[in-house]
Amino acid sequence: MKRRITFVQRIDAGFNPQQVTLTPSSLSVRGLDAAREDRITVELDQLPEQLRAVLEQSSGLHLRWASERPYDALAPFASRVSPGLHVHYTPLKAEDSSEELCTLLRTVVGPDEDAQYKDCTKPEESFISPPPSTRFGSLQYHTHLPTVDNLAKYIQDNVCTKGSTECHTQANALLSADSVDIDYDSISHALTVSGFWANPPQGGWNDEISKPSSAADQIEFGLLGAEPGLEPEEIKMGGLLAVVGEDQKLKPTMFSFPSRHQPLIEPSSYTVSFTPPTGLHPEMSITIPGSSLKRPPAPSDATCGLHTYLTLPSTVFGDQYQLKTTDPLFLESHNLAALNALAGETDLEAPDWVVDHWGSTWLLELATPKSQETGPSNWTATIPLHLRYLPPSESGYRTAHIPWPIVFWACTTEDESEAGPNPFDRTNLGWDGLFSPQTTFYQLQPAGDRLVEDLDVPVLRLSGEGLFKGKSIELGTCAVISLGFLWVLWKLLRVAWVSGVGSNDKIGRGVHDKKD
Amino acid sequence: MGLFNSAPRVFLAATALRLALLVYGGWQDAHSALKYTDIDYMVFTDAARYVANGKSPYARDTYRYTPLLAWMLVPTAWEGPTPWSTLTFAFGKALFALSDILAGWLIVQLLTRFYRFPMERALRYVATVWLWNPMVANISTRGSSEGLLGVLVTALLWATLTKKPILAGFILGLAVHFKIYPFIYGVSILWWWDAERDGSSSPGSGLLSKALRFLTPSRVKFVAAALVSFVALNTVMYLQYGQSFLQHTFLHHLTRIDHRHNFSPYSSLLYLTAAGGAETHFEALAFIPQIVLVVIALPLILAKKSLTTTMLAQTFAFVTFNKVCTSQYFLWYLVLLPFYLPSSSLIRKPTLGVFAAILWVLGQALWLHQGYNLEFLGLPSFVPGLYFAGLLFFSVNVWILGIIVQDGGEAADETEEMTEKYKAR
Numbered sequence: 001m002k003r004r005i006t007f008v009q010r011i012d013a014g015f016n017p018q019q020v021t022l023t024p025s026s027l028s029v030r031g032l033d034a035a036r037e038d039r040i041t042v043e044l045d046q047l048p049e050q051l052r053a054v055l056e057q058s059s060g061l062h063l064r065w066a067s068e069r070p071y072d073a074l075a076p077f078a079s080r081v082s083p084g085l086h087v088h089y090t091p092l093k094a095e096d097s098s099e100e101l102c103t104l105l106r107t108v109v110g111p112d113e114d115a116q117y118k119d120c121t122k123p124e125e126s127f128i129s130p131p132p133s134t135r136f137g138s139l140q141y142h143t144h145l146p147t148v149d150n151l152a153k154y155i156q157d158n159v160c161t162k163g164s165t166e167c168h169t170q171a172n173a174l175l176s177a178d179s180v181d182i183d184y185d186s187i188s189h190a191l192t193v194s195g196f197w198a199n200p201p202q203g204g205w206n207d208e209i210s211k212p213s214s215a216a217d218q219i220e221f222g223l224l225g226a227e228p229g230l231e232p233e234e235i236k237m238g239g240l241l242a243v244v245g246e247d248q249k250l251k252p253t254m255f256s257f258p259s260r261h262q263p264l265i266e267p268s269s270y271t272v273s274f275t276p277p278t279g280l281h282p283e284m285s286i287t288i289p290g291s292s293l294k295r296p297p298a299p300s301d302a303t304c305g306l307h308t309y310l311t312l313p314s315t316v317f318g319d320q321y322q323l324k325t326t327d328p329l330f331l332e333s334h335n336l337a338a339l340n341a342l343a344g345e346t347d348l349e350a351p352d353w354v355v356d357h358w359g360s361t362w363l364l365e366l367a368t369p370k371s372q373e374t375g376p377s378n379w380t381a382t383i384p385l386h387l388r389y390l391p392p393s394e395s396g397y398r399t400a401h402i403p404w405p406i407v408f409w410a411c412t413t414e415d416e417s418e419a420g421p422n423p424f425d426r427t428n429l430g431w432d433g434l435f436s437p438q439t440t441f442y443q444l445q446p447a448g449d450r451l452v453e454d455l456d457v458p459v460l461r462l463s464g465e466g467l468f469k470g471k472s473i474e475l476g477t478c479a480v481i482s483l484g485f486l487w488v489l490w491k492l493l494r495v496a497w498v499s500g501v502g503s504n505d506k507i508g509r510g511v512h513d514k515k516d
Numbered sequence: 517m518g519l520f521n522s523a524p525r526v527f528l529a530a531t532a533l534r535l536a537l538l539v540y541g542g543w544q545d546a547h548s549a550l551k552y553t554d555i556d557y558m559v560f561t562d563a564a565r566y567v568a569n570g571k572s573p574y575a576r577d578t579y580r581y582t583p584l585l586a587w588m589l590v591p592t593a594w595e596g597p598t599p600w601s602t603l604t605f606a607f608g609k610a611l612f613a614l615s616d617i618l619a620g621w622l623i624v625q626l627l628t629r630f631y632r633f634p635m636e637r638a639l640r641y642v643a644t645v646w647l648w649n650p651m652v653a654n655i656s657t658r659g660s661s662e663g664l665l666g667v668l669v670t671a672l673l674w675a676t677l678t679k680k681p682i683l684a685g686f687i688l689g690l691a692v693h694f695k696i697y698p699f700i701y702g703v704s705i706l707w708w709w710d711a712e713r714d715g716s717s718s719p720g721s722g723l724l725s726k727a728l729r730f731l732t733p734s735r736v737k738f739v740a741a742a743l744v745s746f747v748a749l750n751t752v753m754y755l756q757y758g759q760s761f762l763q764h765t766f767l768h769h770l771t772r773i774d775h776r777h778n779f780s781p782y783s784s785l786l787y788l789t790a791a792g793g794a795e796t797h798f799e800a801l802a803f804i805p806q807i808v809l810v811v812i813a814l815p816l817i818l819a820k821k822s823l824t825t826t827m828l829a830q831t832f833a834f835v836t837f838n839k840v841c842t843s844q845y846f847l848w849y850l851v852l853l854p855f856y857l858p859s860s861s862l863i864r865k866p867t868l869g870v871f872a873a874i875l876w877v878l879g880q881a882l883w884l885h886q887g888y889n890l891e892f893l894g895l896p897s898f899v900p901g902l903y904f905a906g907l908l909f910f911s912v913n914v915w916i917l918g919i920i921v922q923d924g925g926e927a928a929d930e931t932e933e934m935t936e937k938y939k940a941r
Binding site: 276277278279280281320321327329330332333334346347348349351353354389391392395396397456457458459460461462470471473474476477478480481482484485487488489491492494495496498499501502503504 | 546547548549558559562577578712775776781782784785787788790791792793794795796798802805808809813814816817818820821833836837890891892893894895896897898899903907910911914915917918921922924925926927
């Protein structure tokens with residue numbers, strides 16, 4: 001087991017050397033004001049049977065969970081995903097995907113009270129295939145997941161060895177994390193769990209980290225600050241490092257590395273909303289203050305575009321034919337530039353209950369104001385969406401949880417040189433694979449209290465009793481249609497009685513005699 | 517009334533109306549993000565583009581039509597500089613609009629030749645119901661293919677009344693291939709085409725000779741031609757596009773899962789059933805009233821009295837009792853109204869006619885209001901709103917169907933009869 005704890009302080013955060021104490025057996029931090037990343041790497045053979053079964057059938061498994069609370073993604077942890085749980089899975093053999101993964105997913109997502117998720121027995125049922133343009137070929141899954149309670153509980157019950165309070169504490173700590181990553185690939189044969197906390201708890205971080213009990217284990221500690229590097233795509237970090245139980249004192253350090261995820265120097269934000277009434281055709285608005293639209297500090301030869309990446313549950317969908325249009329009038333009226341990639345469930349008619357896939361992902365390039373000066377006024381891009389029919393409910397409504405999309409600049413250079421290693425690199429985010437490797441991303445900050453929009457979807461109102469019983473709809477329809485049918489038959493029989501089935505020009509002959 | 521006394525004037529005005537709408541539509545499409553062109557037309561033209569590139573039209577989602585349609589619209593896929601591409605894009609709409617005009621011309625021909633209408637009277641009905649009807653012109657110029665059905669149905673009627681059984685059969689096969697529902701006309705035409713109308717002799721009165729008498733040469737030719745053209749077209753399409761052709765053109769209608777709200781009285785029930793909330797599956801029997809009326813009762817009792825009124829009643833019943841009903845379905849019976857209205861009690865008794873029209877419009881308006889509440893305001897108006905509105909609209913339609921049936925029962929479609937009656941008036 002390897003553990004890496006990194007505290008990253010903002011430039012304005014206070015620090016005095018007494019806050020960190022290193023002894024031969026432990027390291028303690030007191031009232032530390034910093035963001036924190038805690039990363040634990042576990043070898044495959046240290047994992048429980050069920051989990052190992054899943055991983056052994058995977059060539060890659062990457063979970064990305066982000067909180068619904070907004071948080072500040074500071075360098076070098078600048079990348080973002082939409083709130084909820086994202087799973088990127090590549091089976092070892094294409095035809096032999098893991099059923100256990102579905103079981104695991106149910107354990108982690110299922111017990112939630114208002115869990116709306118697409119279940120599966122085999123991943124390919126509910127997982128979607130990536131867009132053909134992606135560099136990563138993994139199957140993709142997403143679900144609304146406000147907390148990682150069940151994940152933490154799973155780790156405590158199955159991964160932690162009995163009596164290990166430290167493991168339990170660490171799993172518990174995930175509950176307050178802003179994002180959680182779990183990574184496995186068949187090359188390293190190790191599982192990495194990382195939590196990220198953008199802000200310290202009340203009173204700062206207080207932690208006592210003991211040296212590992214086994215010699216095979218290692219705990220690295222870092223207290224760092226980050227600033228822009230000399231090159232635009234670089235980040236420079238400096239501070240103190242130590243290996244707990246090995247180093248006698250904290251070692252000062254300074255290093256820089258290239259990073260595909262860069263912070264925007266000037267604060268830039270966006271908000272997402274749906275204009276009421278949303279009806280069955282809600283329109284998503286992404287509003288960006290004019291001041292947030294400045295081109296990022298990328299090299300001048302880089303091509304930059306403002307993008308948004310939507311992660312839509314199956315309850316809501318875009319019309320690909322409407323959105324991939326090149327009609328400038330449509331695009332201008334929505335401030336969109338182009339639909340660059342799309343994957344997943346795009347059926348235009350199916351109600352939600354016949355849809356197996358969890359939903360769809362959309363990479364859209366947004367238009368930016370034509371004039372160079374970006375005024376103070378807001379810039380709004382709109383994306384027309386549509387709701388699926390959902391099953392009946394007692395209230396006549398059901399909720400569709402739509403996570404806020406992420407909004408970012410992507411700047412691509414022609415530079416073919418291979419980027420050096422980045423100790424804080426983050427890939428397999430779903431959207432990053434849709435760009436060339438020479439792309440640098442600059443995230444805009446979502447500004448809201450909660451990064452999920454709850455849409456009221458009108459459905460058939462159905463109660464156990466009274467007028468809105470299912471039975472009354474059945475009987476009412478049946479009765480009215482039967483009456484209508486009998487009425488027309490009655491009219492026809494009267495015609496047949498009076499004039500038979502022949503033509504009326506044979507008056508005086510046959511059945512018609514009866515009338516005369 | 518001088519307005520309707522010149523055929524060229526009526527047809528020129530109808531053409532001008534469509535041309536104006538085509539030009540206007542092109543202008544609106546080019547200047548507004550809100551398009552005049554119907555979404556369905558984008559489906560057709562996308563499919564035509566696939567076809568032009570040697571691919572299957574079913575590569576386009578929601579293309580649920582015969583490949584013939586995509587083939588016909590291949591010119592819309594021709595690329596070119598701006599004025600040229602606008603023209604090629606409008607090719608399909610122009611074709612649909614032309615079909616409207618042709619259907620109108622055929623109706624006028626039939627009315628004047630077989631129903632001995634004076635030209636002015638024929639023009640009056642055809643212009644008000646069809647040719648000058650802004651709804652008809654709007655639908656075809658926005659790019660909906662229903663106009664093609666109109667011309668096929670009137671052509672079928674023309675071939676039948678001019679006693680061309682083989683041609684009629686071919687047209688029927690084509691029409692059914694195009695859009696399943698015209699098969700209902702096959703039944704009434706078959707029943708109508710008896711020995712008397714066929715001019716064949718009637719030997720004996722035994723059971724065998726009665727059966728033989730039923731098999732008039734025209735009936736045999738009609739059925740054979742219909743089968744040949746239907747089977748041939750489907751075979752060609754199946755060989756070309758395989759299972760996806762069968763799935764999207766025919767099977768889709770049997771297995772469709774989209775129960776979005778529509779005018780059908782079954783709409784709420786189907787939503788309930790599809791979502792798994794129904795106990796008894798009445799909807800599985802929905803075909804019974806529809807088929808009994810449309811395929812058996814209406815043709816059997818009415819076809820020999822008035823073929824056109826029977827066809828109207830069949831269409832009306834088919835649409836009213838169908839599990840899905842949208843406003844384009846109304847066009848299906850609109851094209852047959854000029855044959856029925858002149859002798860209808862809805863015209864003879866204006867109060868009844870106006871009352872029926874008001875009820876029908878009111879039923880629509882009530883439904884549309886509920887539909888608006890759901891679609892745009894997001895109110896859960898499925899029950900009671902849409903449910904009752906759907907049943908009410910159904911009831912209005914059934915009541916009107918009763919009137920049509922009654923009128924059909926009193927009709928004497930024979931051309932000689934008509935002339936005599938008309939002269940007597």
